[in-house]
Amino acid sequence: MIVGYKFEKFRLGMVVPNLDDSSLLGEFQILNFSMASVVSPIKDSVDDIFTLKQVHGTDAVFIENGKIYYFDSVNDFSYSLKRTFEADSVITVDRGINIGIRSADCAPIMFYVDGVVGGIHAGWRGLKSGIINKTLRLVSERYNVNPSDGVYFILPCIHSCCYEVGKEFLEWAKDFCLVRGDKVYFDIPKFILSELVGLGVKEDNIYYSPLCTSCYSNVLPSYRATKTENRIESYISLI
Numbered sequence: 001m002i003v004g005y006k007f008e009k010f011r012l013g014m015v016v017p018n019l020d021d022s023s024l025l026g027e028f029q030i031l032n033f034s035m036a037s038v039v040s041p042i043k044d045s046v047d048d049i050f051t052l053k054q055v056h057g058t059d060a061v062f063i064e065n066g067k068i069y070y071f072d073s074v075n076d077f078s079y080s081l082k083r084t085f086e087a088d089s090v091i092t093v094d095r096g097i098n099i100g101i102r103s104a105d106c107a108p109i110m111f112y113v114d115g116v117v118g119g120i121h122a123g124w125r126g127l128k129s130g131i132i133n134k135t136l137r138l139v140s141e142r143y144n145v146n147p148s149d150g151v152y153f154i155l156p157c158i159h160s161c162c163y164e165v166g167k168e169f170l171e172w173a174k175d176f177c178l179v180r181g182d183k184v185y186f187d188i189p190k191f192i193l194s195e196l197v198g199l200g201v202k203e204d205n206i207y208y209s210p211l212c213t214s215c216y217s218n219v220l221p222s223y224r225a226t227k228t229e230n231r232i233e234s235y236i237s238l239i
Helices: 027-031 124-128 131-143 169-176 188-198
Strands: 002-006 010-015 040-042 060-064 067-071 077-080 089-092 099-103 107-113 116-122 151-154 177-180 183-186 206-208 232-238
Touching (some): 107 232, 116 124, 124 169
Antiparallel strands (some): 060 067, 089 116, 107 151, 177 183
């Protein structure tokens, strides 16, 4: 099933395997942005989504004027003819190109800022390595825009109700962990929200789905819950 939303300047949506119209999770409940005056739901159609080979790193791919540029860990832009990239962020200023992030527990962060759209694959490794700050710094430097002026969407991911992690998380993410007995649980959405607010983004411009992929693994892919090979494909494109 494709759940799509049309904004004034961009489209946002998800391709969810095995989800149909009869599911108890309707399209409003899946995203639940409470933005009726800003966004209208549509039955979208997606012919092709540009996705990455995600590796839980911080490298980024930029699509500009039909050309693909790769920004690697040595901080160097390079033009490439490849179609497969090991990266975890994708950004474009070209209209009509669906760029996507694949996930099954990690958080897809989709964003729009002043004519630029992007997606970030945010698992704990990327978050610990600063993928949000790095990606938005690159966007700011390359396009002379202020990420604090953007709108951000944290799509369905695993939540702290289910995301048990090791005690070493307390060393770098203590404020975003819950301790229940001798177990530690990591709150991905809360961590992302803090990162974005720290960059000057207003909380009113950050929207996130309340759904935990593990809790709803009967309809949303969750690798941790079911070891599924299915993935949500979250996408965004400029209109």
